[in-house]
Amino acid sequence: MNVLLLGASGRIGQRTATELLDRGHAVTGVSRSGTVEGLDDDEFVAVTGDATDSDDVAKLATGHDAVVSTLGPSDDESPEILTEMMDAVIAGLRRAAVDRLVWTGGAGGLKVGPETMLIETDDFPEEWEPVARAAIDAYDILSEAEDLTWTYLAPAAVIEPGERTGEYRTAERELVTNDEGDSYISMADFAIALVDELEAENAIYAYLGTGN
Ligand SMILES: NC(=O)c1ccc[n+]([C@@H]2O[C@H](COP(=O)([O-])OP(=O)(O)OC[C@H]3O[C@@H](n4cnc5c(N)ncnc54)[C@H](OP(=O)(O)O)[C@@H]3O)[C@@H](O)[C@H]2O)c1
Incomplete structure (x- = not known):
């Protein structure tokens, strides 16, 4: 597949680029800096682009089979920028006639009980609340995009x-925990899950939690 990876220079993004390349995909890696450290592969090209600009996204996405996002707000930005990114990415994909999108979201909106999301629990760290709320808002926008095949x-x-253990579990809309009740995944295993979803023949429109 010819994949546009938004946020390729980030912590999850770099590992996702490596996972895609190891499986034989061609990757165009986007970030504002336009540089990705430590990736030297003939099938990889790093480019500059702004994911809050739908024109940029449309230009960059054209000719690709799918778009994967590992975008995240910088420390100096409001987390709400995530919703701007989601709006611009959806608009850009439509213009580029690309209909497959796999998006790295947040665990805060996953359920830990029948009526309770992780973000609503007493233990949820206060400092993570703004980015977790923004990730839920971004999900709400994506869930309306019925013309895209999204995960x-x-x-x-x-x-x-x-x-990188190669093992992980997923659950629809639920936080995945181990026998001790901990919810953990390594970035390398998360990258495997992202690429597995991308390659899945029957793509699902779902908010999936992951965990080892
Ligand atoms: N437990 C959880 O729920 C959990 C935990 C960790 C992370 N996450 C989510 O996973 C995602 C990725 O996390 P991470 O730690 O890998 O993030 P990160 O290291 O900060 O990487 C973010 C990437 O996005 C790029 N980027 C930011 N703004 C951009 C823009 N306007 N246009 C193009 N590229 C842009 C950055 O590059 P430039 O700055 O050069 O543009 C970088 O490549 C985030 O959405 C984060 O919220 C969730």
């Missing part, structure tokens, strides 16, 4: 550099 994949509550 919104959330990491576990904790995602860290960690080992």
Whole structure:
């Protein structure tokens, strides 16, 4: 597949680029800086682009089979920029006639009980609330895009550099936890999950939680 990867220079983005390339996909990696450290592969090109600008997204997406997002707000930006990115990416894909989008979301909107989202629990760290809310708002926008074949994949509550084990679980709209009740996934295993979703023959329109 010829894949446009938005946020390729980020922590999850770099690992996703590596996973895509290892599986034989061609990758155009987008960030505002236009540079991705440590990736030297004939099938990879790093380019500059702004994911809040639908014209940029439309130009960049043209000719690709699918778009994967590992976009995240910078420390100096309001997390609400995530909804601007979602709006611009959806508009850009429509103009570029690309209909497959796999988006890295947030765990805050996943359910931990029949009526309770992770973000609503007492233990949820206050400092993560703004970005978790923005990720839920971005999901709400994506869920209306019925003309796109989209998947919104959330990491576990904790995602860290960690080992690539090749094993992970997913659950629809639910936080995935292990026997000890911890919700964890390594970035390398999350990248596997993202690419598995991209390659899945029957793409699902779903908000999926992941975890080891
Ligand atoms: N447990 C959880 O739910 C959880 C935990 C961690 C992360 N996440 C989510 O996963 C996503 C990725 O996380 P991460 O840690 O890999 O983020 P990161 O390291 O900060 O990477 C973000 C990437 O997005 C790019 N970017 C930001 N604004 C852009 C724009 N306007 N146009 C183009 N590229 C832009 C950055 O490059 P430039 O700055 O050069 O543009 C960078 O490549 C985020 O949405 C984050 O919220 C969720």
